[in-house]
Amino acid sequence: MTVLEQPGSPRHTSGPAVPPPAWRPRVDPAPLLPDTEPYRLLGTDAARRLDPGLLKRLYTELVRGRRYNTQATALTRQGRLAVYPSSTGQEACQVAAALALQEQDWLFPSYRDTLAAVARGLDPVQALTLLRGDWHTGYDPHEHRIAPLCTPLATQLPHAVGLAHAARLKGDDVVALAMVGDGGTSEGDFHEALNFAAVWQAPVVFLVQNNGFAISVPLDKQTAAPSLAHKAVGYGMPGRLVDGNDAPAVHEVLTEAVRRAREGGGPTLVEAVTYRLDAHTNADDATRYRTEAEVETWRAHDPIALMERELTGRGLLTDAFATATRDGAEQLAAALRDRMHTDPPLDPMALFDHVFIRQTGQLRDQAAQLRAELDAEAEADGTTAATPAPAQEARP
Amino acid sequence: MTTTAQPTARKPATMAQALTRALRDAMAEDPTVHVMGEDVGTLGGVFRVTDGLAAEFGADRCSDTPLAEAGILGTAVGMAMYGLRPVVEMQFDAFAYPAFEQLASHVARMRNRTRGAVPMPLTIRIPYGGGIGGVEHHSDSSEAYYLATPGLQVVTPATVEDAYGLLRAAIASDDPVVFLEPKRLYWSRADWSPDAPAPVAPIGRAEVRRPGSSATLLTYGPSLPVCLEAAEAARAEGWDLEVVDLRSLVPFDDDTVCASVRRTGRAVVVHEANGFGGPGGEIAARVTERCFHHLEAPVLRVTGFDIPYPPPMLERHHLPGVDRILDTVARLQWESRWTEGRGA
Numbered sequence: 001m002t003v004l005e006q007p008g009s010p011r012h013t014s015g016p017a018v019p020p021p022a023w024r025p026r027v028d029p030a031p032l033l034p035d036t037e038p039y040r041l042l043g044t045d046a047a048r049r050l051d052p053g054l055l056k057r058l059y060t061e062l063v064r065g066r067r068y069n070t071q072a073t074a075l076t077r078q079g080r081l082a083v084y085p086s087s088t089g090q091e092a093c094q095v096a097a098a099l100a101l102q103e104q105d106w107l108f109p110s111y112r113d114t115l116a117a118v119a120r121g122l123d124p125v126q127a128l129t130l131l132r133g134d135w136h137t138g139y140d141p142h143e144h145r146i147a148p149l150c151t152p153l154a155t156q157l158p159h160a161v162g163l164a165h166a167a168r169l170k171g172d173d174v175v176a177l178a179m180v181g182d183g184g185t186s187e188g189d190f191h192e193a194l195n196f197a198a199v200w201q202a203p204v205v206f207l208v209q210n211n212g213f214a215i216s217v218p219l220d221k222q223t224a225a226p227s228l229a230h231k232a233v234g235y236g237m238p239g240r241l242v243d244g245n246d247a248p249a250v251h252e253v254l255t256e257a258v259r260r261a262r263e264g265g266g267p268t269l270v271e272a273v274t275y276r277l278d279a280h281t282n283a284d285d286a287t288r289y290r291t292e293a294e295v296e297t298w299r300a301h302d303p304i305a306l307m308e309r310e311l312t313g314r315g316l317l318t319d320a321f322a323t324a325t326r327d328g329a330e331q332l333a334a335a336l337r338d339r340m341h342t343d344p345p346l347d348p349m350a351l352f353d354h355v356f357i358r359q360t361g362q363l364r365d366q367a368a369q370l371r372a373e374l375d376a377e378a379e380a381d382g383t384t385a386a387t388p389a390p391a392q393e394a395r396p
Numbered sequence: 397m398t399t400t401a402q403p404t405a406r407k408p409a410t411m412a413q414a415l416t417r418a419l420r421d422a423m424a425e426d427p428t429v430h431v432m433g434e435d436v437g438t439l440g441g442v443f444r445v446t447d448g449l450a451a452e453f454g455a456d457r458c459s460d461t462p463l464a465e466a467g468i469l470g471t472a473v474g475m476a477m478y479g480l481r482p483v484v485e486m487q488f489d490a491f492a493y494p495a496f497e498q499l500a501s502h503v504a505r506m507r508n509r510t511r512g513a514v515p516m517p518l519t520i521r522i523p524y525g526g527g528i529g530g531v532e533h534h535s536d537s538s539e540a541y542y543l544a545t546p547g548l549q550v551v552t553p554a555t556v557e558d559a560y561g562l563l564r565a566a567i568a569s570d571d572p573v574v575f576l577e578p579k580r581l582y583w584s585r586a587d588w589s590p591d592a593p594a595p596v597a598p599i600g601r602a603e604v605r606r607p608g609s610s611a612t613l614l615t616y617g618p619s620l621p622v623c624l625e626a627a628e629a630a631r632a633e634g635w636d637l638e639v640v641d642l643r644s645l646v647p648f649d650d651d652t653v654c655a656s657v658r659r660t661g662r663a664v665v666v667h668e669a670n671g672f673g674g675p676g677g678e679i680a681a682r683v684t685e686r687c688f689h690h691l692e693a694p695v696l697r698v699t700g701f702d703i704p705y706p707p708p709m710l711e712r713h714h715l716p717g718v719d720r721i722l723d724t725v726a727r728l729q730w731e732s733r734w735t736e737g738r739g740a
């Protein structure tokens with residue numbers, strides 16, 4: 001009972017001292033608190049000090065990113081992708097996440113973050129392998145230090161923490177940046193990952209793209225927190241709130257969080273406020289849960305349009321630059337379209353590879369069964385002979 | 397390591413001590429081995445299996461984590477991605493359930509979904525099973541969940557030698573191992589040489605613990621001593637029972653199991669886990685598919701009942717015991733000799 005009373009209050013002045021707590025002294029939460037309004041650069045005085053090179057780089061990536069999104073969505077209509085969760089409208093977050101990291105750092109994307117992976121250097125066809133459906137992860141994660149795209153919500157977050165922790169134990173200069181959606185912040189793994197990261201002071205940055213919806217469910221059904229960034233305070237890490245459609249602002253906040261992590265300052269939670277202009281995926285009907293008027297207000301806050309205004313104001317959006325940027329994006333789209341229009345080579349027998357490093361007896365039997373089925377199919381087509389594979393004991 | 401017999405080096409050891417020694421030797425040999433879990437550091441684990449490791453290897457190599465099983469396993473996945481070999485302790489069987497999503501969705505399939513690029517050399521130690529008078533949530537036999545999850549090896553020792561040998565093999569494995577430690581055998585003793593442990597059969601091999609000719613008891617973990625006791629008692633009935641210790645549920649050693657059943661012509665599977673949907677159904681099916689023409693009787697099962705694990709004062713009625721095993725052996729159609737006749 002006395003624990004709840006303030007030491008130093010009149011009732012305590014004469015009584016025995018409160019024993020020292022067995023837990024750490026509380027840190028002052030004030031510096032951890034996010035701003036009340038999302039941090040912005042574009043359209044402010046501060047934007048005028050931004051490096052023109054960075055602005056042009058971000059713009060180029062945004063335009064490429066938008067074109068990548070529209071092309072991937074088109075590929076779903078052509079039957080070339082099983083599904084595509086578009087990041088149209090969220091390109092500033094995607095691009096900034098990739099550019100905030102150094103070569104040796106790790107990115108932990110979700111299913112919606114193929115663009116971040118592509119902006120980090122991953123081949124777009126490899127990035128889309130999961131969504132095409134020919135294999136789960138189309139790339140070697142170690143090559144670009146991009147973890148497999150993660151579909152079970154928030155489960156990639158503890159992986160990022162563990163990897164960053166391991167790197168720090170080894171004394172390596174590695175930061176992990178993990179991406180998650182607003183809905184994903186309700187998952188237990190979000191909580192556990194942030195808690196582990198803060199306790200371990202792991203060099204991790206958590207980027208929440210708050211795009212307003214988890215499929216159809218709006219954020220007010222997801223949380224009663226003042227903002228998602230506020231959740232950081234409960235773990236003892238700083239929370240930052242940023243306009244997720246303001247590419248230089250997201251880039252600056254993430255770069256600063258990555259620097260802090262790299263210098264041993266521990267994790268940061270960044271909430272980027274953005275909007276998913278497309279439906280959840282091509283299979284979703286967004287008109288069932290949101291109005292066109294709402295979408296229009298966000299179109300007016302499009303990340304590419306915001307950048308164009310800034311570039312134009314500073315005389316950076318020359319015709320030559322605009323054309324070169326557009327052409328580059330068209331080339332990316334054309335190459336993607338061409339390469340995705342060829343069928344991937346499929347080997348059904350590869351189903352049994354990489355379940356274990358050495359195939360078990362059970363899997364050998366099952367592989368033999370499939371082999372026999374394939375041979376029978378081939379024989380029916382008039383090619384090779386079938387080999388039966390009895391799992392059952394033959395009569396003695 | 398010498399194989400020369402050194403009588404003075406063999407002394408009584410408990411299974412828990414053998415497990416501790418396995419962790420210690422693995423950590424000493426390989427700096428990438430990290431032990432993590434709840435209370436594993438200062439306390440040495442609630443069963444004291446990690447006793448002394450934090451003192452010897454430091455708090456970074458044997459770390460007390462926050463109390464969150466999904467977080468423990470999830471961060472271990474990230475550590476494994478970075479080249480470490482985490483050994484995770486789940487405090488009790490029923491408290492491993494929060495980690496199940498990480499286990500099923502990541503640990504079990506990471507190698508597969510990355511086509512071998514990201515292996516998961518993880519060991520997940522789980523004390524399991526009943527018979528220790530534990531209150532609710534401390535006695536589950538949860539192996540069926542794990543063996544129904546492709547991509548996991550599921551291993552359980554029943555002897556002091558295997559506790560050491562199988563745990564070393566699990567930690568050395570480049571694939572994830574759910575390592576189920578029979579709680580009630582933690583304090584079982586055997587003569588053992590900690591400084592020169594005898595090599596044991598690899599993961600994936602079963603062992604005949606007692607040769608016999610009339611029927612085979614197929615069992616593992618906490619039920620092995622019960623089966624051995626039943627086999628002794630069965631002699632009075634004129635039955636010479638063979639007892640096979642499966643050791644590894646995944647991979648499953650069809651060869652050793654089927655060789656035994658073909659020899660004896662009768663089989664009973666014995667485990668604590670409930671029967672419906674339990675490992676025994678899979679084992680009985682495999683034996684029947686492979687040994688049908690050698691069987692004198694259907695493969696029978698002695699298992700826990702299909703009930704939530706009972707309170708400690710009633711658990712003895714639930715657990716497979718010698719009497720229930722012998723009653724079941726009695727139902728193996730001893731009058732039947734039909735396969736011999738047909739074979740003629």
Ligand SMILES: Cc1ncc(C[n+]2csc(CCOP(=O)(O)OP(=O)(O)O)c2C)c(N)n1
Pocket residue numbers: 112151152153180181182183184185211213214215276280
């Ligand atoms: C553990 C889990 N539960 C449910 C789903 C199904 N699901 C896929 S995406 C999604 C919504 C996620 O919303 P949010 O985290 O805001 O990310 P967004 O899709 O908006 O980028 C749901 C419910 C899932 N993938 N994983």
Ligand SMILES: [Mg+2]
Pocket residue numbers: 181182183209210211212213214215
């Ligand atoms: Mg969302």
